[in-house]
Amino acid sequence: xxxxxxxxxxxxxxxxxxxxxxxxxxxxxxxxxxxxxxxxxxxxxxxxxxxxxxxxxxxxxxxxxxxxxxxxxxxxxxxxxxxxxxxxxxxxxxxxxxxxxxxxxxxxxxxxxxxxxxxxxxxxxxxxxxxxxxxxxxxxxxxxxxxxxxxxxxxxxxxxxxxxxxxxxxxxxxxxxxxxxxxxxxxxxxxxxxxxxxxxxxxxxxxxxxxxxxxx
Amino acid sequence: xxxxxxxxxxxxxxxxxxxxxxxxxxxxxxxxxxxxxxxxxxxxxxxxxxxxxxxxxxxxxxxxxxxxxxxxxxxxxxxxxxxxxxxxxxxxxxxxxxxxxxxxxxxxxxxxxxxxxxxxxxxxxxxxxxxxxxxxxxxxxxxxxxxxxxxxxxxxxxxxxxxxxxxxxxxxxxxxxxxxxxxxxxxxxxxxxxxxxxxxxxxxxxxxxxxxxxxxxxxxxxxxxxxxxxxxxxxxxxxxxxxxxxxxxxxxxxxxxxxxxxxxxxxxxxxxxxxxxxxxxxxxxxxxxxxxxxxxxxxxxxxxxxxxxxxxxxxxxxxxxxxxxxxxxxxxxxxxxxxxxxxxxxxxxxxxxxxxxxxxxxxxxxxxxxxxxxxxxxxxxxxxxxxxxxxxxxxxxxxxxxxxxxxxxxxx
Numbered sequence: 001x002x003x004x005x006x007x008x009x010x011x012x013x014x015x016x017x018x019x020x021x022x023x024x025x026x027x028x029x030x031x032x033x034x035x036x037x038x039x040x041x042x043x044x045x046x047x048x049x050x051x052x053x054x055x056x057x058x059x060x061x062x063x064x065x066x067x068x069x070x071x072x073x074x075x076x077x078x079x080x081x082x083x084x085x086x087x088x089x090x091x092x093x094x095x096x097x098x099x100x101x102x103x104x105x106x107x108x109x110x111x112x113x114x115x116x117x118x119x120x121x122x123x124x125x126x127x128x129x130x131x132x133x134x135x136x137x138x139x140x141x142x143x144x145x146x147x148x149x150x151x152x153x154x155x156x157x158x159x160x161x162x163x164x165x166x167x168x169x170x171x172x173x174x175x176x177x178x179x180x181x182x183x184x185x186x187x188x189x190x191x192x193x194x195x196x197x198x199x200x201x202x203x204x205x206x207x208x209x210x211x212x213x214x215x216x
Numbered sequence: 217x218x219x220x221x222x223x224x225x226x227x228x229x230x231x232x233x234x235x236x237x238x239x240x241x242x243x244x245x246x247x248x249x250x251x252x253x254x255x256x257x258x259x260x261x262x263x264x265x266x267x268x269x270x271x272x273x274x275x276x277x278x279x280x281x282x283x284x285x286x287x288x289x290x291x292x293x294x295x296x297x298x299x300x301x302x303x304x305x306x307x308x309x310x311x312x313x314x315x316x317x318x319x320x321x322x323x324x325x326x327x328x329x330x331x332x333x334x335x336x337x338x339x340x341x342x343x344x345x346x347x348x349x350x351x352x353x354x355x356x357x358x359x360x361x362x363x364x365x366x367x368x369x370x371x372x373x374x375x376x377x378x379x380x381x382x383x384x385x386x387x388x389x390x391x392x393x394x395x396x397x398x399x400x401x402x403x404x405x406x407x408x409x410x411x412x413x414x415x416x417x418x419x420x421x422x423x424x425x426x427x428x429x430x431x432x433x434x435x436x437x438x439x440x441x442x443x444x445x446x447x448x449x450x451x452x453x454x455x456x457x458x459x460x461x462x463x464x465x466x467x468x469x470x471x472x473x474x475x476x477x478x479x480x481x482x483x484x485x486x487x488x489x490x491x492x493x494x495x496x497x498x499x500x501x502x503x504x505x506x507x508x509x510x511x512x513x514x515x516x517x518x519x520x521x522x523x524x525x526x527x528x529x530x531x532x533x534x535x536x537x538x539x540x541x542x543x544x545x546x547x548x549x550x551x552x553x554x555x556x557x558x559x560x561x562x563x564x565x566x567x568x569x570x571x572x573x574x575x576x577x578x579x580x581x582x583x584x585x586x587x588x589x590x591x592x593x594x595x596x597x598x599x600x601x602x603x604x605x606x607x608x609x610x611x612x613x614x615x616x617x618x619x620x621x622x623x624x625x626x627x628x
Binding site for chain 1 (some may be wrong): 353384399568
């Protein structure tokens with residue numbers, strides 16, 4: 001019976017000793033000489049530049065026709081991804097992989113763009129997968145897009161891009177993010193060889209979470 | 217038989233403490249709690265990430281966790297290790313009766329104490345960071361993966377600085393998001409006021425709907441919006457509202473400082489917030505905590521090969537020159553073949569940028585300095601020797617007793 005009282009005594013004492021305050025502010029600033037490799041800085045004119053916000057309108061920058069009259073988009077291009085010319089249907093067009101075999105694009109359409117269910121199943125059909133019911137689509141996970149919860153989907157299979165192409169790309173993966181409302185619809189679609197897309201899933205999140213409308 | 221009541225008088229406390237720390241029951245309780253803490257800490261790594269779980273469960277005196285939905289206060293790994301070390305020193309080395317028969321156990325317990333002491337030295341003194349270099353670059357500066365400090369420096373007309381005032385990472389990172397602290401220093405002609413520090417944040421233009429979740433002030437069209445902490449602590453980009461106040465009246469030049477303005481490629485320069493006070497141009501930024509190693513490393517060549525047709529690296533290694541004053545030593549650092557020198561170990565860690573072409577890429581070394589990195593090996597050697605001695609003693613003892621029994625049986 002001597003063990004328990006001793007244990008309680010010691011535990012209480014230790015708790016009291018360890019519950020210190022980190023303390024208020026004081027003269028904790030120290031000085032140091034900067035080594036040669038740390039002496040130069042890049043002075044920029046604006047907070048936007050300092051925070052790495054750059055207007056990147058891929059469609060217009062590449063000389064193509066802007067996709068719509070909607071506001072320009074700003075975003076972070078993940079490391080290793082390349083910007084490609086946009087098109088009438090694609091506001092942002094990016095590729096990745098050694099031979100640009102992976103692609104990711106953003107499309108915006110007025111209105112609901114055909115609706116969530118139809119678009120999810122259109123993409124699933126392109127991958128040779130069965131269509132989902134409305135309840136199953138409702139249960140798909142959500143990820144943020146423009147600060148709103150967008151429906152996220154992943155499908156593996158053989159990819160038939162359609163749009164006049166009869167090519168079937170074996171063992172591919174599709175990641176999709178759809179934000180559909182009466183005010184407008186936004187689609188982010190990423191496709192490529194399964195292994196390559198898996199390697200770039202984190203980059204997909206970086207890209208989609210950075211998407212925003214331009215300040216200008 | 218009635219137990220003798222415990223004498224709680226202060227004069228008896230040393231004896232009570234000695235009884236407590238030498239108790240075998242304490243050792244048993246510590247081992248049970250260590251099992252629980254290890255289980256909880258390991259499971260927590262899934263949700264919280266390796267670093268955050270390590271700090272909460274293993275580098276703490278106490279922590280709270282929910283067990284079956286009920287919050288429970290538990291002793292942390294650090295406290296348990298300290299109690300176990302004291303218990304083993306007092307119980308297994310001091311209190312134990314010294315006999316030749318117990319010499320092996322004494323040695324093996326000493327080995328285990330060495331292991332615990334090594335863990336403490338690692339926790340208290342080990343450092344880990346990285347050094348990234350493009351071919352032709354050299355440096356003796358190692359940067360932390362996850363600790364950020366505030367740096368303020370006077371800039372010359374070419375945008376260069378030779379000296380910096382630093383608010384160390386321990387102090388900066390202890391500031392809460394809703395807390396204000398003020399700092400000054402000799403030679404610094406203004407007060408540095410921190411109006412909240414966020415461990416992971418993004419500056420968002422106020423024109424964006426996403427900025428609405430930021431509770432802080434709008435400065436230059438931006439708000440600092442807190443983000444969920446990443447599981448990988450090195451991916452967090454902290455931010456802070458900072459003011460530089462010449463007269464200490466609470467106003468001054470305000471800025472949002474964000475870790476994303478620092479360099480992420482050894483070839484680029486950081487982008488400080490520039491401001492002028494009394495005609496002198498200053499820069500301020502959140503920078504990674506850094507420290508010197510007692511020699512320079514120059515990257516002469518970075519060899520990088522990919523598997524054909526895919527972006528996965530097949531092999532990468534660095535040819536470097538270690539410079540100590542006038543002496544230069546050429547060597548290679550490869551995967552599993554680090555450079556060990558002056559207590560520091562340089563591992564070939566990674567490379568970048570990921571879309572770089574061979575010949576235009578930087579090489580990144582993990583730089584570890586642990587005064588006790590070989591202690592686990594030596595403690596295991598000592599423990600093994602102790603157990604072997606004990607085994608031999610017990611074997612000889614067994615043989616002698618067996619012979620005596622046999623002799624006794626023969627005589628009877």
